Amino acid sequence: MTSPLLGIEGGGGQKNAKFTRYLGLSDCSSVDSSSISEVNKSSLNLKATELRLGLPGSQSPESSLTSSEKLDEKPLFPLLPSVDGICSSSTKTVVSGHKRIFTDAIDSCSEIKGLSEGNWLFSGSNSDPSKSVIQGNFVGNSNVNEIVSSGDQSNKVKTSNPPAAKAQVVGWPPVRSFRKNILATSSKNNDEVDGKPCSGALFVKVSMDGAPYLRKVDLRGYSTYQQLSSALEKMFTCFTIGQCGPQGGPGRENLSESKLRDLLHGSGYVLTYEDKDGDWMLVGDVPWDMFIGSCKRLKIMKGSDAIGLAPRASEKSKTRS
Amino acid sequence: MGYSFPEEVLEHVFSFISLHTDRNAVSLVCKSWYEIERWCRRRIFIGNCYAVSPGIVIRRFPEVRSVELKGKPHFADFNLVPDGWGGYFYPWICEMARAYPWLEEIRLKRMVITDESLELISKSFKNFKVLVLSSCEGFSIDGLAAIAANCRNLRELDLRESEVEDLSGHWLSHFPDSCTSLQSLNMSCLLSEVSFSALVRLIARSPNLKTLRLNRAVPLEKLSTLLHRAPQLVELGTGAYSAEIRQDLLSNLTEAFAKCKELEGLSGFWDVVPFYLPAFYSVCSRLTSLNLSYATIQSPDVTKIITQCPNLQRLSVLDYIEDTGLDALSLSCKELRELRVFPSDPFVADANVALTEQGLVSVSEGCSKLQSVLYFCRQMSNSALTTIAKNRPNLTCFRLCILEPRAPDYQTLEPLDHGFGAIVDHCKQLQRLSLSGLLTDRVFEYIGNRAKKLEMLSIAFAGDSDLGLHFVLSGCESLRKLEIRDCPFGDKALLANVSKLETMRSLWMSSCSVSLGACKWLSQKMPRLNVEVIDEQGDLDSRPDSCHVEKLYVYRTVAGPRLDMPSFVRTMNQNPAYRR
Numbered sequence: 001m002t003s004p005l006l007g008i009e010g011g012g013g014q015k016n017a018k019f020t021r022y023l024g025l026s027d028c029s030s031v032d033s034s035s036i037s038e039v040n041k042s043s044l045n046l047k048a049t050e051l052r053l054g055l056p057g058s059q060s061p062e063s064s065l066t067s068s069e070k071l072d073e074k075p076l077f078p079l080l081p082s083v084d085g086i087c088s089s090s091t092k093t094v095v096s097g098h099k100r101i102f103t104d105a106i107d108s109c110s111e112i113k114g115l116s117e118g119n120w121l122f123s124g125s126n127s128d129p130s131k132s133v134i135q136g137n138f139v140g141n142s143n144v145n146e147i148v149s150s151g152d153q154s155n156k157v158k159t160s161n162p163p164a165a166k167a168q169v170v171g172w173p174p175v176r177s178f179r180k181n182i183l184a185t186s187s188k189n190n191d192e193v194d195g196k197p198c199s200g201a202l203f204v205k206v207s208m209d210g211a212p213y214l215r216k217v218d219l220r221g222y223s224t225y226q227q228l229s230s231a232l233e234k235m236f237t238c239f240t241i242g243q244c245g246p247q248g249g250p251g252r253e254n255l256s257e258s259k260l261r262d263l264l265h266g267s268g269y270v271l272t273y274e275d276k277d278g279d280w281m282l283v284g285d286v287p288w289d290m291f292i293g294s295c296k297r298l299k300i301m302k303g304s305d306a307i308g309l310a311p312r313a314s315e316k317s318k319t320r321s
Numbered sequence: 322m323g324y325s326f327p328e329e330v331l332e333h334v335f336s337f338i339s340l341h342t343d344r345n346a347v348s349l350v351c352k353s354w355y356e357i358e359r360w361c362r363r364r365i366f367i368g369n370c371y372a373v374s375p376g377i378v379i380r381r382f383p384e385v386r387s388v389e390l391k392g393k394p395h396f397a398d399f400n401l402v403p404d405g406w407g408g409y410f411y412p413w414i415c416e417m418a419r420a421y422p423w424l425e426e427i428r429l430k431r432m433v434i435t436d437e438s439l440e441l442i443s444k445s446f447k448n449f450k451v452l453v454l455s456s457c458e459g460f461s462i463d464g465l466a467a468i469a470a471n472c473r474n475l476r477e478l479d480l481r482e483s484e485v486e487d488l489s490g491h492w493l494s495h496f497p498d499s500c501t502s503l504q505s506l507n508m509s510c511l512l513s514e515v516s517f518s519a520l521v522r523l524i525a526r527s528p529n530l531k532t533l534r535l536n537r538a539v540p541l542e543k544l545s546t547l548l549h550r551a552p553q554l555v556e557l558g559t560g561a562y563s564a565e566i567r568q569d570l571l572s573n574l575t576e577a578f579a580k581c582k583e584l585e586g587l588s589g590f591w592d593v594v595p596f597y598l599p600a601f602y603s604v605c606s607r608l609t610s611l612n613l614s615y616a617t618i619q620s621p622d623v624t625k626i627i628t629q630c631p632n633l634q635r636l637s638v639l640d641y642i643e644d645t646g647l648d649a650l651s652l653s654c655k656e657l658r659e660l661r662v663f664p665s666d667p668f669v670a671d672a673n674v675a676l677t678e679q680g681l682v683s684v685s686e687g688c689s690k691l692q693s694v695l696y697f698c699r700q701m702s703n704s705a706l707t708t709i710a711k712n713r714p715n716l717t718c719f720r721l722c723i724l725e726p727r728a729p730d731y732q733t734l735e736p737l738d739h740g741f742g743a744i745v746d747h748c749k750q751l752q753r754l755s756l757s758g759l760l761t762d763r764v765f766e767y768i769g770n771r772a773k774k775l776e777m778l779s780i781a782f783a784g785d786s787d788l789g790l791h792f793v794l795s796g797c798e799s800l801r802k803l804e805i806r807d808c809p810f811g812d813k814a815l816l817a818n819v820s821k822l823e824t825m826r827s828l829w830m831s832s833c834s835v836s837l838g839a840c841k842w843l844s845q846k847m848p849r850l851n852v853e854v855i856d857e858q859g860d861l862d863s864r865p866d867s868c869h870v871e872k873l874y875v876y877r878t879v880a881g882p883r884l885d886m887p888s889f890v891r892t893m894n895q896n897p898a899y900r901r
Contacts, residue, residue, distance in 0.1 A: 171399035171806070172781065173667045173697060173724050174755075178482060178510070179614070180667075214404050 177203045177216070202292060208236050208269075208300035219292040225284050229271065236300060268303030325353070332361045341366045360384060367391070368826050370408060370432065371851065374880040375416040386425045387451075388417065392432035394829050394874055395779075396804055398456065401831055401872070403857060405887040409459075410434040412885075418445035426451035433457065439464030443471035450502075451477040461486035462511075469495035479507040481534075487512045493519035498526070505532035509558050509589065514538040525550045531583075534558030537591045542570060545577035552580045559589030562616070566596050574600035588612035595622050605629035609656075612637040614663050620646045620675075628653045634690075637661040640676040640697060647680030651687025659693040660684055667697070667724055678705040685712040693718040700731040701758055706740025710747040719744055720755035726782035726807070729759040736760055742767035745775070752799075755779040765789035769796020777802040790814035794821045804829040812839035819847050827876035831855075835873050838866030843875070844893030851878050852893040853886070861891055 180203070207214040215235055222228045271283040275294040283291070283298070335358055338344055348358040364387040367373060378385075392408025410432045417424060424446045434457050442449065449472045454460075462485065468478065469492055493515050496503075503523065508515065515536070524530060530551050539547075539560030548554070564570055574597060578584070584604045593616045608630045613623060614637040623638060624646045633654040640662055642650070650657065662680075666673045678701045685691060691713050701723050710716075730737055737758040745751060745768050752774055756764065760783035768775065769792035776799050784790070791814040793803065803825065811834035822828055822843075837854065844852035854861065855872035882892040 169726070169807075171396065171401045172726060173664065173722050174399045174779075174781075175664065175667055175697075176398050176482070177400065178484075179663065216400065216404075 180218075204295055204297050206232060206235070206298040206300070209302050209305065211236060211300075217298070219295060224288060225291075228283075232271065232298070232300065269300050270303045271298065272301050273298045328357050331357050335361055339364070363387060364426075365389070369876050369878075370410075370413070371880065371883050372826070372876060372878045375413045377879065379416055379420040383420070384423075385421055386423060387428075388413075388421075388424065388426065389428040389430075390432060391430045394804065394827060395431075395802070396806065396829055396831070397431055401806065403855065403887075403889060406855070406890060407883065407885055407887070408432045409885060411438050414438045414441050414445075418442075422446065423448055425449060426453075428453040428455070429457050430455040431457065433459035434464075435459050436461055436464035436467070440467040440471075443467045446472075448474060450474055453477065453479040453481070454483045455479075456482045458484040461488050462490040462492045463488065466490060466492035466495040469493065469500075470497065473497075473500065474502050475500065476502055477505040477532075478503070479505060479532075480510050481507050483510050485511055491516040491519060493523055496523050498522075501526050501528065503527040504529045506530070507532065507534040507558070508536050509534040511536040512538070517543055521546060521550060527551075528553070530554065532556040532586075535560040535589060537561050537589075540564065541574070541597060545573045548577035548581055553583055554581055555583050556586035556610070557581070557584060557588070558612075559587070559591075561592045562590045562597060563592040563594040564597065566594070571597060571600055575603070579603045584608075586610035586612075590616040593618050593622075598622060598626065602626075602629060606631065608633055610635040614639055614661065617641065617665065624649045630654060632656055635659040637663070639663050639665045640674045641665055642680070643675045644677055644680040644683070645675070647676075648683045651683040654688060656690060657684070657688040658690050660688075660691065661695040662697055663695075664697040664722075664724060670725070672699045678702060681705070682708050682712075685709040689713075690715075692716055695720045695722075697722045697724060699724050700728070701737060701740070702730045702732045703735065703737055703740035703743075704732070706737065707743040710740075710743040714747045715750065716744070716748040717750050718753040719748065719751060720753065720779070721757055722755065723757040726757070727759045728757075736764070738764040738767065742771070745772040750774055753777045756783055757781060759783075761785050762789040762792070765792040769793050772797055774799050776800060778804070780805045780808055782807045784808045784810060787811050787814040791817060794818035800824075801826045803827075805831070805833060807832040809834055812836050815839060815843065819843060822850055822875055823847065823877050825877065827874065829872070829874050831872040833873075834869055836866060837861070837864060837868055837870055840870060840873060840893045841866065848894075849877055849879065850875055851882055854891050854893060855889055856891070857889045859888065 202219045203216045204219055205214050205216055217228070217231065217235070219228070222231065272280050273283050273291070273295045274280055274297045276296060280299070286294075331354070335344075335347060338347060341364075344358060344362060348355045359381050360383065362382050363385060365378065365382055365385055366389045367378070368391050370390045370392050390410070390413065392410075393402050393406060396402060397406070408431060410429060411434075418441050422445070425448050427442065427449075428451070432454075434454065439460055442452065444467075452468060452472075452475075457480075460483075465478075465480075465485070468475065475496075496519075500523075504527075506523075515538070517539070520539075524533065524547060531554060533547070533551060533554055533556070535544075535547075535558055537560055541560065541562055541564040544559060548557075578601045581604060585607055587601065587604070587608060587610070590613055595618055598618070605626065606629065609632055611627070611630060611633060612635075613626070616623075617639065619641050620643040623642045627633065627636065627646070627650050631653060634656050635658060636650065636654070638646075638661070642662065647662075650660075662676070676698055678698060681694070681696050681698070682705050685708070692715055694716065695718075698721075701721065706721075729735055730740070738761055741754075741756060741760070741764050745754070751772055754768070754772065754775055754777070756779065762785045765784060765788070768778070772778075775797050778793065778797070778800065780803075787810055789808070790805070790810040793800070794814060795818055800821075805828075808830075810830065815830075815835060816839055840852050840854055844850065851874075853874045853876075854870045855874065856870055858871075882894045886892065
């Protein structure tokens with residue numbers, strides 16, 4: 001099954017790079033760019049790659065649509081390979097604000113086919129020379145805010161014909177999170193071979209200094225620090241924007257990508273986590289698998305507060321007996 | 322008309338009336354009955370903590386001994402309600418601590434309760450007996466320590482499915498040696514270890530302990546010790562059910578279980594090592610309730626267990642049971658009332674187990690007392706649903722979750738309208754229904770026409786237009802709770818049925834097509850509804866009325882808009898005084 005990927009050329013082209021953001025991670029482990037799947041090079045749906053903000057197939061953000069107008073999109077049976085990247089949602093109409101679009105995509109797309117939401121956001125402008133999240137994404141994981149697919153999808157995916165990677169929609173299927181966590185560790189105990197991550201979820205709380213409430217993310221939904229950082233960025237963008245004061249205009253599309261980046265880097269947020277021992281560490285030092293094995297919760301701190309944080313994990317393990 | 326019935330007699334009569342609905346009806350008969358009833362009501366149930374204020378409750382019911390409160394909407398269970406939404410218990414405990422010194426029982430569901438509140442509970446009520454925190458959060462082990470230390474007559478402490486900050490304190494040791502009143506302890510949700518010696522001592526001095534649910538951290542090796550101390554247990558939740566393969570351990574465990582002659586319910590079973598399953602075979606014939614929903618054991622092992630449980634009434638299990646196991650269930654467990662089958666691998670598109678609609682059909686054929694079903698599967702057909710409906714017209718709760726949204730009848734590729742239509746047609750006592758699969762407006766027409774006793778309906782990824790919602794709102798006479806996500810329902814149906822909303826407890830709509838303007842209009846038209854818009858983008862003020870809201874939660878209330886809303890929740894009440 002060939003899946004169109006928005007704006008993706010094989011091998012880290014200019015469009016890839018703009019999708020990655022850093023949240024002040026220290027020494028991020030490099031993106032697994034070797035996992036570029038052949039599918040990246042597959043045929044692109046040109047309409048889907050049209051650079052705009054909004055769900056593919058949707059109208060421009062300013063227009064207000066009634067639900068009946070919107071329903072010309074047929075609900076597509078999600079597992080059929082003929083889906084051409086158009087979200088099978090007939091329920092969503094476009095609203096302004098990229099965060100909304102982001103949420104739209106999560107809530108309404110029953111299958112995202114390995115697309116990162118980053119495709120639809122920040123479209124159009126300059127690019128980071130950094131690696132694309134997409135490449136790491138497509139190896140079976142669709143990586144967006146709370147979207148999870150089984151961790152072992154990455155092992156199952158064949159490069160030429162990946163199975164319908166089950167992109168999880170928020171809150172679907174309606175299974176309580178404690179149930180997901182428990183099954184994850186259960187199957188880990190029973191089936192684990194070579195410490196490979198198994199299917200299931202690993203929810204940890206994420207808090208941010210100054211944010212009035214915290215969120216939860218499923219660490220098993222990501223396979224690299226960059227993916228995690230992207231997702232967190234998107235999750236907490238609204239708080240940082242809020243500090244700017246209300247944006248004028250009809251929506252968030254007025255906020256340029258560079259302005260967002262400056263805001264985040266300028267305010268110097270740093271991502272930290274609490275490990276099994278209860279120590280707060282900077283995220284990014286240890287290999288990813290080790291990180292998710294020991295991370296109990298995450299916190300986005302102001303850089304100034306993070307000074308004097310526990311020594312780097314690598315140093316910590318050295319000093320340990 | 323001078324003759325009046327002595328109050329005391331009436332009070333005595335009322336004391337036999339316990340159902341909340343009946344009590345409410347009694348209070349409506351006349352003013353004097355209202356007065357008498359309110360003074361002698363001892364238990365109150367508040368299905369939505371924001372529907373009424375503590376002050377109003379206390380003013381009307383001054384002699385309450387038992388309070389039950391529910392907070393967040395049901396979809397909070399699936400992470401659809403952002404953290405910080407609300408449901409705080411603190412305002413309640415502050416006032417109740419003053420007003421109800423004789424309060425004995427507090428039961429909360431989906432509420433946020435802090436250590437401070439727990440401490441307040443423990444110190445304010447001399448006769449406090451029962452604390453049930455179901456799916457709650459906001460507290461830590463410290464709060465539990467306060468409860469343990471100060472509640473002299475504690476009978477029941479049940480933390481089912483709550484999220485507890487485990488700061489690895491040892492709270493069990495806070496139960497004083499003089500505390501011997503414990504009858505029920507459910508700490509299955511706790512993540513970290515408890516002091517085993519404190520646990521043993523507590524159990525040993527609680528002769529009336531009937532229910533004990535351990536957490537996963539209690540190792541299997543220690544289970545027999547506990548069982549020996551509490552052979553009178555009626556309900557047991559094991560800890561992790563795994564250990565090194567050791568014959569002596571198995572014998573000990575078998576012996577310990579054999580001593581428990583009263584045991585009727587089992588749960589727990591994390592990390593099962595099948596070698597140890599036979600240890601509890603001796604209690605199977607007595608079991609009425611079995612929760613294997615954490616047990617990742619395969620169908621043969623599950624089948625082996627359930628075929629020994631002829632008295633089983635409630636079973637929760639993973640889909641590892643497969644169709645063959647459900648066939649066996651239908652033959653062996655003729656007393657089955659409730660079946661819940663959970664998905665072992667919900668995020669994989671392809672089936673990892675041989676569980677299909679057929680399993681449910683078998684159970685519906687063989688288990689004539691089956692009333693309540695929660696079933697996760699990957700395929701369903703109209704014919705299967707129709708068969709189930711015809712087999713089991715006595716169903717009261719039918720929740721079907723086909724894992725893939727909008728999945729059609731896998732045989733005909735048609736929508737599942739007819740199948741669910743058959744369910745509501747045959748099952749005339751149906752009170753709760755959850756839909757899934759490919760569904761058009763037609764299924765809602767069936768539901769609106771036929772599901773007259775339906776009280777709670779959950780809809781996801783279904784319907785074509787506002788007509789669907791309109792059918793439900795205009796047709797379902799008994800509807801109390803409606804929760805909808807990702808459906809093309811918009812303003813028209815909502816605004817055509819505004820008065821219906823006051824007859825319901827609540828309506829949840831997320832990722833639908835309701836406009837901000839409609840919310841505002843609804844709020845203006847219906848002052849006794851709180852119309853709350855949840856929107857995390859933070860710029861609601863600058864958005865046009867035509868834009869769609871992310872999430873909408875509408876509920877009836879006599880308390881007015883709430884004052885504890887976070888920034889991402891706005892009430893549409895136009896009164897600026899209510900704005901934060």
